[in-house]
Amino acid sequence: MNDFFTVAIITATLASGIRLAVPFLLAALGEAVGQRAGVLNLGVEGVMLIGAFAAYYTALESGSAAFGLLMGLVVGMVMGLIYAFITVVMHAEQGISGIGIYLFGLGFTDLLFQKQVGTPRPISGLQTKPFDWLADDTGRAGELLFSHTILTYVAFLLVPVIYFLITRTTFGLNVRAVGENPQAADTLGVSVNGIRTAAIVIGNTMAGLAGAALALEIGIFQQNLTAGRGFIAIALVYFGAWRPVGVMAGSLLFGIVSSTVLQLQVQDVISGSVASIANMAPAVLTVIVLVVVSRRIGQPAALTRPFTRDS
Amino acid sequence: MLKMTDNQQRFSSGLDIGRLLRPFAGLAVPAGAVIAALAVGAILLGVFGANPLTGYRELFTGAFGGPDELAATALKSIPLMLVGVGICIAFRTGVINIGGEGQIIMGAILATLVALALPDVPRPILVPLVMIAGGIGGGIWGAIPGALKAYSGVNEILSTIMMNIIAGFFMSFLLEDWLIEPGAIRIQQTKRLTHNADLPILPGGTRLHLGIVVALIVAILGYLLLFRSSLGMRLRAVGHNPHASRAAGMKVELSITQALAFSGACAGIAGAVLVFGSESHRLIGEGGPLAFTQSAGFNGIVTALFGGLHPLFTVLSSYLFGGMLAGGISLQRAVQVPQALVIALNGVVVVFVVGSLKLRTRVQRWAEGDIQMEDRA
Numbered sequence: 001m002n003d004f005f006t007v008a009i010i011t012a013t014l015a016s017g018i019r020l021a022v023p024f025l026l027a028a029l030g031e032a033v034g035q036r037a038g039v040l041n042l043g044v045e046g047v048m049l050i051g052a053f054a055a056y057y058t059a060l061e062s063g064s065a066a067f068g069l070l071m072g073l074v075v076g077m078v079m080g081l082i083y084a085f086i087t088v089v090m091h092a093e094q095g096i097s098g099i100g101i102y103l104f105g106l107g108f109t110d111l112l113f114q115k116q117v118g119t120p121r122p123i124s125g126l127q128t129k130p131f132d133w134l135a136d137d138t139g140r141a142g143e144l145l146f147s148h149t150i151l152t153y154v155a156f157l158l159v160p161v162i163y164f165l166i167t168r169t170t171f172g173l174n175v176r177a178v179g180e181n182p183q184a185a186d187t188l189g190v191s192v193n194g195i196r197t198a199a200i201v202i203g204n205t206m207a208g209l210a211g212a213a214l215a216l217e218i219g220i221f222q223q224n225l226t227a228g229r230g231f232i233a234i235a236l237v238y239f240g241a242w243r244p245v246g247v248m249a250g251s252l253l254f255g256i257v258s259s260t261v262l263q264l265q266v267q268d269v270i271s272g273s274v275a276s277i278a279n280m281a282p283a284v285l286t287v288i289v290l291v292v293v294s295r296r297i298g299q300p301a302a303l304t305r306p307f308t309r310d311s
Numbered sequence: 312m313l314k315m316t317d318n319q320q321r322f323s324s325g326l327d328i329g330r331l332l333r334p335f336a337g338l339a340v341p342a343g344a345v346i347a348a349l350a351v352g353a354i355l356l357g358v359f360g361a362n363p364l365t366g367y368r369e370l371f372t373g374a375f376g377g378p379d380e381l382a383a384t385a386l387k388s389i390p391l392m393l394v395g396v397g398i399c400i401a402f403r404t405g406v407i408n409i410g411g412e413g414q415i416i417m418g419a420i421l422a423t424l425v426a427l428a429l430p431d432v433p434r435p436i437l438v439p440l441v442m443i444a445g446g447i448g449g450g451i452w453g454a455i456p457g458a459l460k461a462y463s464g465v466n467e468i469l470s471t472i473m474m475n476i477i478a479g480f481f482m483s484f485l486l487e488d489w490l491i492e493p494g495a496i497r498i499q500q501t502k503r504l505t506h507n508a509d510l511p512i513l514p515g516g517t518r519l520h521l522g523i524v525v526a527l528i529v530a531i532l533g534y535l536l537l538f539r540s541s542l543g544m545r546l547r548a549v550g551h552n553p554h555a556s557r558a559a560g561m562k563v564e565l566s567i568t569q570a571l572a573f574s575g576a577c578a579g580i581a582g583a584v585l586v587f588g589s590e591s592h593r594l595i596g597e598g599g600p601l602a603f604t605q606s607a608g609f610n611g612i613v614t615a616l617f618g619g620l621h622p623l624f625t626v627l628s629s630y631l632f633g634g635m636l637a638g639g640i641s642l643q644r645a646v647q648v649p650q651a652l653v654i655a656l657n658g659v660v661v662v663f664v665v666g667s668l669k670l671r672t673r674v675q676r677w678a679e680g681d682i683q684m685e686d687r688a
Contacts, residue, residue, distance in 0.1 A: 042409070042468070046658070090666040095407055095468065096616060099609055100661030106606070107654025114649040115359055223651070224601055228479075231472045238469050276484035283476040286469075287459070294464040 011140045013263040014256060015147055021255025022155045023048070023214040027233035028240070028247045029162050030206025035237055036166060037199035038179035038302035039087055042098025044207045045230025046105025047079045051211030053109040056221040057116060059123040066126065069151065069212045076208015080201035088196045091306035110223040117221070125216040126151055151213055156248070163244040175199050179300035182307040192307045239286050241293055242300065254282045340671035344663035352656045361646035373641025374634030382517030388633025389588070390415070390581040392526040394611025395618060395625040396533040397577030402620050403537060404570035405550035410456060410471025411578045411608025413478035414449035416600055418579020419586045420482060421448030423490070423501060423594040430505035437507045442525060442583050449579015450572045452478060457571025461564035467571065475608070479600035486596040499596035510588040522584040529577055533622035536573070546570050581607060606654070613661050632657070
């Protein structure tokens with residue numbers, strides 16, 4: 001029991017929690033941008049799966065994790081264009097078409113995996129650790145802060161970047177405008193469909209990247225690799241009340257809880273059944289947080305509403 | 312979703328010629344969308360080196376080619392029908408229920424617990440009992456997010472997703488330790504449950520069991536509830552316009568909670584059928600929650616939408632989708648393309664059909680305009 005409570009293990013657990021938070025963070029930040037523009041994307045899970053498979057397969061064939069990451073990003077972007085066409089141009093019901101994207105991603109990646117790869121073959125993940133040289137001299141805190149791959153830093157750097165984008169730029173103002181009152185934005189000459197398309201593409205690109213990050217972190221691909229993480233990412237947007245910092249807090253919560261549970265299980269501190277209960281905790285906590293915040297913070301007023309000039 | 316009901320209303324108030332022509336104009340677009348989706352599937356089959364025609368022929372014969380195939384399709388469609396009827400109730404009340412997965416699991420768990428607690432109760436009593444237990448388990452799991460939405464304003468899409476995750480871990484919690492089959496091999500599954508709870512096989516020499524009758528009864532009850540009862544009238548009124556319903560003195564909060572409770576109950580019964588109608592007659596958690604539910608919680612949404620959110624048409628669309636799932640197995644056998652293709656195709660069908668609704672409205676308007684001009688001439 002005492003084994004767990006050494007500084008070394010706690011540090012390692014927290015560090016791995018930060019790594020596990022990255023897919024949540026990327027996907028949820030992207031979803032937040034889309035929702036601020038008034039578009040709900042329930043297909044995050046499917047896009048993550050497609051991004052994960054693209055990254056895995058590319059890394060497997062080319063031997064380059066970075067190239068895999070790039071492919072994850074590209075397929076995310078493509079899925080974003082498709083989703084934008086479906087929801088913005090064709091006005092499809094967003095919740096349902098998202099489920100369609102999810103089913104497509106779930107089946108399509110499983111199909112490709114069985115056909116192209118067959119048996120699970122491991123890939124080596126991303127090795128670029130830009131601040132690794134700092135970790136040796138700075139002790140435990142250094143390990144916690146400087147031992148990560150470049151992707152982790154990029155993900156966390158995106159928190160202030162997205163915050164700045166949404167609150168301090170013209171584009172962000174337009175995003176919020178079309179999410180709250182598209183008719184008014186339209187009257188002022190803002191292209192509602194254009195802004196929404198851009199927001200969706202940003203969101204899906206980040207979902208693809210999130211899937212790629214997950215595949216490279218785990219090092220293999222299998223059917224339903226994401227196991228609900230994309231759906232959790234959507235919930236994290238509400239958890240964080242559509243604000244990047246809140247989304248980050250939620251992502252870290254889910255990441256650190258799962259790394260802690262995993263570590264406790266490896267150390268044989270808790271049994272499998274207790275681990276299941278512990279893994280439930282973030283979901284239960286999210287529901288409680290939703291109860292607390294739902295009265296105080298409203299969602300973007302035009303969320304899920306397609307835009308037409310004549311309505 | 313609401314657009315569909317609007318269209319249905321427009322149907323009934325139209326001209327005589329219009330009544331004859333308009334349904335076809337309206338059907339052309341979704342039919343075209345399905346054909347387009349199948350074309351995507353044909354391309355995928357071709358890419359994987361299979362003859363698309365052979366593939367689709369195998370899919371079709373595997374689904375509807377004979378009594379055994381028809382029975383296999385029916386078996387696959389049972390969970391879709393049950394979840395789908397529940398989705399009709401929730402969506403008609405204006406509540407989005409993404410929680411079918413969790414509701415299936417909780418129904419299965421409660422039904423399993425009842426079967427474990429009362430193994431000696433005679434079969435004619437125990438079978439209905441475990442079905443009811445399934446309904447209660449799923450109903451509670453639906454009522455919670457329902458009440459949270461109604462009384463605390465919690466978005467039901469999120470809470471039902473969270474409830475799915477909680478249910479999945481709860482199942483694995485129970486099967487890790489408490490309910491696991493005793494023995495050296497630790498697989499996340501219960502022992503074979505009492506024979507008294509087995510769903511009886513229907514006569515006819517196929518594997519089809521009583522679950523299909525249960526599903527049909529639930530569909531009829533769902534129809535009666537929604538369209539032939541004052542409770543259903545209130546639910547639909549809330550779905551149509553909650554503010555007006557409140558002004559008319561209806562308890563909107565109660566209706567929302569009821570809708571999700573009923574919706575969850577239907578999914579919960581599907582969970583019980585998945586346990587007691589399976590060939591192993593166990594609750595199996597190995598391979599994750601998705602392996603147990605077979606994604607019926609999501610696919611049921613698809614079939615309900617195809618059924619126009621009408622419980623009886625949902626039975627029909629579920630049967631067709633069940634055919635795709637059952638046919639996928641023979642597709643895999645015949646042309647060596649994994650049946651995962653069918654799941655991907657399901658997704659494409661959904662996207663295409665939902666994406667074509669605006670087009671459909673346009674075509675319908677165009678058809679209406681056309682008819683009116685003819686009328687004037």
